[in-house]
Amino acid sequence: MQNQQNCNNSKITSFTQLGETLSPPSTPRFGGEEIRVVESMIDIIFPPVPFPSNRIFKALGEEKIRDMVRYHHALLLKTTIKTIFPSNPEALNLAIEKSADFFVEALGGGDVFTSQHGEPHLRMRHFKVPITENDREIWLAMYKKTLKEITFPKELLEEFWNWIEPLSIRMINRRTNMSAIPRHYWHTVKKEF
Amino acid sequence: MQNQQNCNNSKITSFTQLGETLSPPSTPRFGGEEIRVVESMIDIIFPPVPFPSNRIFKALGEEKIRDMVRYHHALLLKTTIKTIFPSNPEALNLAIEKSADFFVEALGGGDVFTSQHGEPHLRMRHFKVPITENDREIWLAMYKKTLKEITFPKELLEEFWNWIEPLSIRMINRRTNMSAIPRHYWHTVKKEF
Numbered sequence: 484m485q486n487q488q489n490c491n492n493s494k495i496t497s498f499t500q501l502g503e504t505l506s507p508p509s510t511p512r513f514g515g516e517e518i519r520v521v522e523s524m525i526d527i528i529f530p531p532v533p534f535p536s537n538r539i540f541k542a543l544g545e546e547k548i549r550d551m552v553r554y555h556h557a558l559l560l561k562t563t564i565k566t567i568f569p570s571n572p573e574a575l576n577l578a579i580e581k582s583a584d585f586f587v588e589a590l591g592g593g594d595v596f597t598s599q600h601g602e603p604h605l606r607m608r609h610f611k612v613p614i615t616e617n618d619r620e621i622w623l624a625m626y627k628k629t630l631k632e633i634t635f636p637k638e639l640l641e642e643f644w645n646w647i648e649p650l651s652i653r654m655i656n657r658r659t660n661m662s663a664i665p666r667h668y669w670h671t672v673k674k675e676f
Numbered sequence: 677m678q679n680q681q682n683c684n685n686s687k688i689t690s691f692t693q694l695g696e697t698l699s700p701p702s703t704p705r706f707g708g709e710e711i712r713v714v715e716s717m718i719d720i721i722f723p724p725v726p727f728p729s730n731r732i733f734k735a736l737g738e739e740k741i742r743d744m745v746r747y748h749h750a751l752l753l754k755t756t757i758k759t760i761f762p763s764n765p766e767a768l769n770l771a772i773e774k775s776a777d778f779f780v781e782a783l784g785g786g787d788v789f790t791s792q793h794g795e796p797h798l799r800m801r802h803f804k805v806p807i808t809e810n811d812r813e814i815w816l817a818m819y820k821k822t823l824k825e826i827t828f829p830k831e832l833l834e835e836f837w838n839w840i841e842p843l844s845i846r847m848i849n850r851r852t853n854m855s856a857i858p859r860h861y862w863h864t865v866k867k868e869f
Binding site: 513514515516517518519520521522523524525526527528529530531532533534535536537540588589590591592606607610613642653656657658659660661 | 706707708709710711712713714715716717718719720721722723724725726727728729730733781782783784785799800803806835846849850851852853854
């Protein structure tokens with residue numbers, strides 16, 4: 484947990500570090516003679532997100548980026564997280580194209596998202612639907628599948644993956660367990676490509 | 677945000693600190709020549725929780741603590757968070773008595789909770805239902821109402837409040853906004869008693 488080490492000089496630990504940090508209590512756990520302070524805790528530390536350079540946009544261009552986002556969404560709609568998306572076909576299409584606008588802009592294709600939809604604020608925009616740790620696993624797995632199945636320049640996969648992997652963690656807004664959010668570092672997934 | 681200052685010497689900031697820390701970008705926000713790293717972020721820092729001494733248990737005893745928990749739940753069932761509780765009356769009653777077991781034990785009345793139900797792990801136990809920031813506001817407001825309406829020793833209110841106020845933050849498992857979790861410090865609520 485590299486990021487959590489930034490806080491090691493303070494009393495703040497993550498829930499997931501509990502096992503390492505709690506020593507057996509020497510005083511009664513509850514209702515002793517004195518007030519007993521349980522220390523501060525952090526739930527998720529969202530890791531840094533390296534936004535790509537324009538190399539991917541230069542290689543793919545707008546239409547291929549849009550096709551990638553559409554392909555990804557077609558896969559998502561076959562999973563349990565299809566419930567996150569509008570069921571109305573027109574609304575669904577708008578949502579997918581909006582997502583495509585974001586990917587195009589984020590990769591360097593100009594302000595096609597912000598000019599139409601305003602600031603990205605991705606975490607904020609996703610608050611309206613609950614997104615669990617597992618939903619993020621599915622989203623990311625379907626992106627891996629997408630990147631395998633479309634024509635994506637091999638030499639740019641790492642830069643793309645290093646962006647979407649931590650980015651996807653920021654959409655989680657519904658915790659269902661105490662575990663640290665799993666990381667899927669490039670060095671562990673690159674052999675699959 | 678006292679707790680967040682523990683991390684000020686690192687690069688980790690909370691989402692709610694964004695306005696203070698982001699300076700206008702000098703390089704293109706998206707898709708420039710270089711990869712642009714957005715720094716780590718923390719969502720909630722759960723503040724320390726001062727578990728009470730046995731003074732409250734000594735003053736109230738088990739039955740009055742149970743009555744307090746029942747009173748609180750009767751109020752909760754009149755609010756929007758009633759959906760968190762079982763609708764079946766028997767299951768509801770079991771849930772309320774289990775909560776009472778926890779309060780009795782936490783206040784120093786012996787292991788009536790852990791002997792029947794195992795470790796408290798309150799945050800973990802609440803994962804099965806979504807609990808938003810606003811649900812926590814309601815829960816806490818109904819506790820304030822309870823403490824006003826039942827016979828609770830005035831001199832012990834502060835110790836009790838200082839426990840349940842931060843404790844309630846740990847049950848939040850569904851984020852719906854970017855704001856810092858509101859604190860309701862004793863010095864701001866004591867005038868109401």
